[in-house]
Amino acid sequence: MLIDNLVQQLIDQALAAQLIEREDEVYVRNQVLALLQLAAFKENDASENTILDIPDLLEQIVDYACEQGIIEDLFDEKEMFSSKIMNCFIARPSSVNQSFYEKYRQNPEAATTYFYNLSKNSNYIQMKRIRQNIEYKAATEYGDLDITINLSKPEKDPKSIELERTAQKTDYPKCLLCVENEGYAGRIGHPARSNHRMIRVNLLEEKWYLQYSPYVYYNEHCILLSEKHTDMKISPTTFERILSFVEQFPHYFLGSNADIPIVGGSILSHEHYQGGNYRFAMAKAGLDWMFKMAGFSNVECSVVKWPMSVIRLRSGEISSLVEAGAHILAKWKNYSDETVGILANTGEIPHNTITPIARKNGGLFELDLVLRNNRTSDEHPLGIFHPHADVHHIKKENIGLIEVMGLAVLPARLKTELEEVEKFILGREDAQVADYHLNWAIELRERYQAVAEESNVESIVREEVGKKFLRVLEDAGVFKRNEAGTAGFKRFIKSI
Structure with missing residues (x-):
């Protein structure tokens, strides 16, 4: 397709998506x-x-720019150019x-x-790439867990990776979340954000900024970030902020990653929360038991039936x-129970x-408080209350807010690796199972070889991956759902 045709069709699609008005057409084209x-x-x-949609049109226009020598045929260069084009429409x-x-x-x-x-129509949210993700639900006794194999982030070419290593370092923007990313052209090693916009939100007379994740994992997956580049910190003010946000946007939940390594999020250097318009399995989960806290007669208190250790508070x-949350946080920060492996400090x-999560x-209003502990040991060097070694072949990374609520974000490698496991279960000689999956694959073949067929082997493996993710959550729970763990949880409840 000729470049003039591509430009015109991009304009037509932007008009249809209401990114621009008819009066803007000539200006935007120029x-x-x-x-x-x-x-x-x-x-x-x-x-x-x-008729092509906006992401496909952008790809062809960017390819033209590469062919004409306007930009280099490098991942970061193409991302920056694409972002600049869409900025013309916002x-x-x-x-x-x-x-x-x-x-x-x-x-x-x-x-x-x-x-x-x-955010979607401007291609800031990368919907075309997100659709490549493998997503399904896995039934468990706690409800349907969400499983996502994350294929949305494209592989960088070797030249881009090398340029990133040698690029001059700068602290502007200080991190990927800072407000200075709004409209930032990007550079080698820092994503293009020309087409990025943020909504100003007042929380407790502080300036916060609402944006969506470029790679959403669920409906309207948003990020709320502080104007100040300050470290993550869980405090009573955290509870007040996230509840204040939910009061302003009652169709959204909002939660925070924990604030210490191992159990914390991937970015601990900038105070931020994540939310959206989605009900996770944890939000739908039933209750194990109710309890009362002295001095909080208008707060309903319960322990949630969930593989991790969750206290739910409800009040108008x-x-x-x-x-009530501040009282529990203060108690938990200093709580030790060596019989179940919990030490407040080393x-x-x-x-x-x-x-x-609010x-x-x-x-x-509901406030869920998920108890976390980041101790390590010789047996579990990555974390005692972290995925254990026998599930690392599926999930080794930190268990953050999204996983806590019941959505597994699994590595892209699993797409092809699980296909090989399926072949192995079917007894195919061409199966090439990764070493770290081999014991699991042998176990699955022994269990399913009598019933596994081409038509059902994928669903069998997906169900088993769901069981592994459930194990991940159980590993991350500080009070295990057994007799000793339940007794330990009740001792903590008694202390509050």
């Missing part, structure tokens, strides 16, 4: 032509062409925020729907939930913290 170093444009009837942050809050006055859901669609009063190093459920 901005795109300038990036493509084109001095002229030939009007054409794009309706005769095969209003400035002030206008985006104005539109957001005009819609917010109608209702909060209208506002977030507008911003989510803008945010202040009561914050005070010398000056703290081990106990909480992963909190939501609105009916007329009440």
